[in-house]
Amino acid sequence: MTNTHETTPVIPLPEAGARLATTVGAIATLASTFLAWTWTDEFPGDLTVTGYPGGLQVITLVGAALTLLFALAGHGVRGLGWLNPARSNNAPLLIALGTFGTTWYTIIAIAQELGGIANLEPGGFVAAAASLITLLAALGLPLHRDTDPASSGLKKALATVFGIGGTKLARPKALPSWAQILVIAAAFAIGLFVASYGLQAESEQFVGFLILAAFGVASLSRSGLSARLKALTTEHRKVTVIAAFAAAAAFPFTQNTDEFTLLAVSILIFATVALGLNVVVGLAGLLDLGYVAFLGVGAYTAALVSGSTASTFGVHLPFWAAALTGAAASLIFGVLIGAPTLRLRGDYLAIVTLGFGEIFRITMGNLDGTSGPSVTNGPNGVPNIPDLKFFGYDFGAEHTIGGFTLGSYANYFWLMLLCTALVVTIFARAGSSRIGRAWVAIREDETAATAMGINGFRVKLIAFALGATLAGLAGTVQAHVQHTVVPEMYVFAGPVPPSSAFLLAAVILGGMGTITGPLLGATLLYVIPTKLQFLNDYQLLFFGLALILLMRFRPEGVVANKRQQLEYHENDPIDVPEPRQSEETGAGIAKAGA
Structure with a gap:
C-alpha cells in the first residue's frame, strides 16, 4: 500500500545553520528594540526609554518579528507553514533586508541630526549589529533563482530576489467558507491599521515605515501569501467588496484629529x-x-x-x-x-x-x-x-x-x-x-x-x-x-498633486487599464511628497529616479493589466502547472488503456 503522507524534508546542514543564525539574529534584533537607542528625546519618537519601544523602534520590532516567523516557518515549526506556502527562502531574506534598512536608517539619522554617533546608546549599537547579522545569515539561505536563459545582469538578480516571475505554491488545505471570510476580513483590518499608522507617522518615522512596507510587500508576494489572498478574494468577490468598503469607512474612527482625515479626503x-x-x-x-x-x-x-x-x-x-x-x-x-x-x-x-x-x-x-x-x-x-x-x-x-x-x-x-x-x-x-x-x-x-x-x-x-x-x-x-x-x-x-503630470504618473505607475492600479498609484504619489517635505527640492529628483527604475523593471505598473503584462514580458518563460499523479488517476489511465 502506498504511503500518501508527506514526509518532513531533510534540510542540508549549511541551510540549517543559516536558518538558525537568522532566527538568533532576529531574536536579538527584536530584543534590541526594548533598549534605549539614544539619550535625548530630541530625535522624533523618543527612543530613550528602556523596556518600551517607540517611534522607529516599533517598525524594527515588527520587521524582526516577521523575520523570526519566516525563519521558524522554514525550520518546519508546526502551525507556521501557512506563512510561506511557496516554501521560498527569498521571503525571510527580503523582510530581513527591510529590517536592516529601517534600523540602519534610524542609526544614521540619529547620528546625522544629533551630531555624531556619540549620541547613540548601547541599544542602538546592538540593533545595528543584530540586524546586520540577521541579513548576512539570510543571505546564506539558498534562493529560488530565475531559470530564464534570456534574463541576465541586474534584471535576473531582481527576478531572483523579488520574484518577478511566477511563484509555485504548495496545495493548501481546504478551509470552510466561514474561515475564508474571516481571513479576508482580517486582511482588510490589518490593511486599515497599517494605513492609519503610515499616515500618522512623522517624516523620519515615515521613511522607515516606507522601507519596511516595500520589502514587506515583496516578501509577502514571494512567500505566496499574496497569491493565496488573491485567490480567496476572487472566490468571494461580494464579501471582498463589502470588507474593503467597511475598512475604508472605518478610517475616521482610527483618528484623533482631522489632520490626517483631511489628508485621506485629498x-x-x-x-x-x-x-x-x-x-x-x-x-x-x-x-x-x-x-x-x-x-x-x-x-x-x-x-x-x-x-x-x-x-x-x-x-x-x-x-x-x-x-x-x-x-x-x-x-x-x-x-x-x-x-x-x-x-x-x-x-x-x-x-x-x-x-x-x-x-x-x-x-x-x-x-x-x-x-x-x-x-x-x-x-x-x-x-x-x-x-x-x-x-x-x-x-x-x-x-x-x-x-x-x-x-x-x-x-x-x-x-x-x-x-x-x-x-x-x-x-x-x-x-x-x-x-x-x-x-x-x-x-x-x-x-x-x-x-x-x-x-x-x-x-x-x-x-x-x-x-x-x-x-x-x-x-x-x-x-x-x-x-x-x-x-x-x-x-x-x-x-x-493634483496636477496633470502627477495624474498621468499615477495611472502609469499604478497600472493602466486596472481599477486598483490608479488608486494605489495616486495614494503613493500623494502621500510620499506630503510626508517627505523635508527633502525640499530633492523630492522631484527621487520621484524621477523611481519612475525610471519602475519603467525599466516593471513597465506594466505595480498592478499589472494581464494584456499589457504579456506584451511587456512576451519573452519571459510561462510556468505550466505539472499534472498531478495519484492512485486514482493512475487507475483511471490503466482502465482507459484496458
Whole structure:
C-alpha cells in the first residue's frame, strides 16, 4: 500500500545553520528594540526609554518579528507553514533586508541630526549589529533563482530576489467558507491599521515605515501569501467588496484629529480623478496632458453655484444640484474640446490637450473684471465656499457616532468615499461593456478597429466625455472640502498633486487599464511628497529616479493589466502547472488503456 503522507524534508546542514543564525539574529534584533537607542528625546519618537519601544523602534520590532516567523516557518515549526506556502527562502531574506534598512536608517539619522554617533546608546549599537547579522545569515539561505536563459545582469538578480516571475505554491488545505471570510476580513483590518499608522507617522518615522512596507510587500508576494489572498478574494468577490468598503469607512474612527482625515479626503479626490483619467489613457489609449482642467471646471462650477459670498452669480443650489451642474459643465467642456481635436493621434493630441489645460488656468485668472468679464475673481479665486448641508446634516459640524466624536472632514471623507465607489462602479461596468471593448480595440490598433466597423471618433469622444464628467464630479467635492478655488490649483506640473503630470504618473505607475492600479498609484504619489517635505527640492529628483527604475523593471505598473503584462514580458518563460499523479488517476489511465 502506498504511503500518501508527506514526509518532513531533510534540510542540508549549511541551510540549517543559516536558518538558525537568522532566527538568533532576529531574536536579538527584536530584543534590541526594548533598549534605549539614544539619550535625548530630541530625535522624533523618543527612543530613550528602556523596556518600551517607540517611534522607529516599533517598525524594527515588527520587521524582526516577521523575520523570526519566516525563519521558524522554514525550520518546519508546526502551525507556521501557512506563512510561506511557496516554501521560498527569498521571503525571510527580503523582510530581513527591510529590517536592516529601517534600523540602519534610524542609526544614521540619529547620528546625522544629533551630531555624531556619540549620541547613540548601547541599544542602538546592538540593533545595528543584530540586524546586520540577521541579513548576512539570510543571505546564506539558498534562493529560488530565475531559470530564464534570456534574463541576465541586474534584471535576473531582481527576478531572483523579488520574484518577478511566477511563484509555485504548495496545495493548501481546504478551509470552510466561514474561515475564508474571516481571513479576508482580517486582511482588510490589518490593511486599515497599517494605513492609519503610515499616515500618522512623522517624516523620519515615515521613511522607515516606507522601507519596511516595500520589502514587506515583496516578501509577502514571494512567500505566496499574496497569491493565496488573491485567490480567496476572487472566490468571494461580494464579501471582498463589502470588507474593503467597511475598512475604508472605518478610517475616521482610527483618528484623533482631522489632520490626517483631511489628508485621506485629498487622497480620495486625487485617486478618483486618476481613475477617471484611466478611462481616457488606460482604456482608450488617448494621451491627455490637460486632464486636471476638467477637475477645475467642476470645482469652479460648484463654487459659483453653492452660495459663496464671492460668487458673481448669487446662486445657492443644494449639493446634489451643484454636483450635477459641475459634472454637466465638465461633460460639455469635454465634448467641446474633444470634438475638434480627437481626430488627432499620439503626440499631436497630447500637445492640444496640454494647451487646453493651460488655456483653462490662464482664462480663470483673467476673468476678474479687468482683463475680462467679472466671473471668477481672477487670481483671487472663489473663497468662502460654505459647508455642505444635505437633508439637514451639516458637514461642517462635529458629530458623535457610537461614542466617537468625529470632525467635519470625516463627513467629507465618507462623501468622497461614496463618490469613489460610484466612479469605480462606472469604470468597471464601462470597461467590461461593448463600448469598453471598443476602447481597448482602439487603443491596441485604431486602424484595424476602424476596418472592423468601429467608429473611432465616436468611441474616443465618449471616453473623453466620460473621463471629463468623472473629474468634474470629484471637483465639486474638492471645492467644498478646501472652501476655496484658485487657478494655481490646476497646473500641468506642480510640486504637490493634483496636477496633470502627477495624474498621468499615477495611472502609469499604478497600472493602466486596472481599477486598483490608479488608486494605489495616486495614494503613493500623494502621500510620499506630503510626508517627505523635508527633502525640499530633492523630492522631484527621487520621484524621477523611481519612475525610471519602475519603467525599466516593471513597465506594466505595480498592478499589472494581464494584456499589457504579456506584451511587456512576451519573452519571459510561462510556468505550466505539472499534472498531478495519484492512485486514482493512475487507475483511471490503466482502465482507459484496458
